[in-house]
Amino acid sequence: MSSEGDVSSEVQQMIEETQAMMTEGLFEETLRTQAHVDPIDLSALLDVLALGITNSCWRNSCVETWHAEGRLSDGDMMRINSHTTHGIRQRLTGWTTEFGITSGSSAALAEVTVEDVDLLAHRIFRWLTNPKRKLPTGITLSELAQSKEELEEYEDHADRRLGGFSGQMEEKGVRFGLLYMACHGALACSKWWLHPSWPDRVQRFITVLDNPTDRHWGPDGDWLKRLEAEPPAVRDRGALHAMLLQAPWNLGIEAAEWITDAGIGYLAPTKDPNPAQ
Numbered sequence: 001m002s003s004e005g006d007v008s009s010e011v012q013q014m015i016e017e018t019q020a021m022m023t024e025g026l027f028e029e030t031l032r033t034q035a036h037v038d039p040i041d042l043s044a045l046l047d048v049l050a051l052g053i054t055n056s057c058w059r060n061s062c063v064e065t066w067h068a069e070g071r072l073s074d075g076d077m078m079r080i081n082s083h084t085t086h087g088i089r090q091r092l093t094g095w096t097t098e099f100g101i102t103s104g105s106s107a108a109l110a111e112v113t114v115e116d117v118d119l120l121a122h123r124i125f126r127w128l129t130n131p132k133r134k135l136p137t138g139i140t141l142s143e144l145a146q147s148k149e150e151l152e153e154y155e156d157h158a159d160r161r162l163g164g165f166s167g168q169m170e171e172k173g174v175r176f177g178l179l180y181m182a183c184h185g186a187l188a189c190s191k192w193w194l195h196p197s198w199p200d201r202v203q204r205f206i207t208v209l210d211n212p213t214d215r216h217w218g219p220d221g222d223w224l225k226r227l228e229a230e231p232p233a234v235r236d237r238g239a240l241h242a243m244l245l246q247a248p249w250n251l252g253i254e255a256a257e258w259i260t261d262a263g264i265g266y267l268a269p270t271k272d273p274n275p276a277q
Contacts, residue, residue: 027179035186036196042106045182046096047194050089052185053165055192057128058084061157062150071144072137075256078264079136082193083249088124089194095120109178114169117177121162129155136249191265193248202244205264206237216267227262231255 031037037044059081067077099116101108127133131142131151145151169177189195208214209230217224233255234240243251244259251259 022180024173024176024179027176027183030183031179031186035183035190037182037186039179039182040106042096042101042104042108044196045106045178046089046092047196048185048189049178049182050085050092050185051189051192051194052181052183053088053124053162054081054085054185055188056165056181056184057124057158057161061161062153066144066150071146073257074260075251075253075258076137078193078260079249079251079256082247083136084128085192085194086247086249087127091120091124091127095123109175112174114166114174117166117169117174121166125158125162128158137253193244199245201264201267202241204267205244205259205262206241208267209234209237209262216263223263228258231258234258 028039031039031045031048035048037048039045059077063072066072072080095116096102096109099112101112129141129151131140131145133141135141135144141154142151145154165177165181168180172180186195190197191201192198208216212221212224231252231254233243233252240255244264248256
């Protein structure tokens with residue numbers, strides 16, 4: 001990796017100017033305008049923070065390589081990513097409660113120290129990298145990794161990302177670091193469970209299932225025609241709607257595969273049943 005001395009003065013100046021533009025105010029405005037998240041709402045902020053940590057420390061690792069290699073299907077990824085987000089969100093709730101942050105305002109986070117965040121990061125690291133952690137697909141993390149070396153590769157990734165998460169707060173402050181990661185989640189995970197747009201996405205998906213002429217299915221409904229018959233869990237629209245909103249990791253293998261094959265991730269999160277594609 002290049003050191004700062006290997007970078008030209010012009011490039012270094014550009015880096016410093018870009019970093020100077022990254023402020024708490026910018027992050028808050030980004031959350032409001034691009035993700036419709038009120039950064040003062042503690043619960044909403046923790047939701048997208050959980051997404052950012054999951055994406056950074058879990059999905060954007062060798063896990064995605066394992067996905068590309070075929071160890072995990074698209075349906076598996078939807079279930080595992082949502083379950084991991086849920087687990088991290090639970091730990092965020094436990095952490096804030098432990099430190100007496102029970103109000104609905106994120107302003108209460110002002111009392112949190114870097115050492116407190118280090119404790120959170122350590123707990124998340126231990127949970128994420130536990131070889132015996134049971135994934136919703138039925139196997140453990142160790143079984144997914146398949147070897148000690150690959151498990152260690154994932155552990156190293158999680159350690160570096162979580163270390164960076166808390167480490168930047170030494171210079172920039174705790175709220176800066178939390179908002180930075182929350183923006184990551186809000187912008188990078190707009191198609192994931194727990195994102196504020198997810199309920200609209202789910203509603204749109206349920207709607208198009210019963211409309212074979214919807215533009216989502218392409219000319220003459222070709223996409224829909226290529227799909228296998230709907231699994232029983234998909235045919236029960238009410239139960240499917242509730243499951244997708246509350247706990248998509250509990251979907252069965254067949255249903256999860258059908259849903260991802262049907263393109264839930266490609267739907268525009270809009271209440272308009274026939275948006276321009």
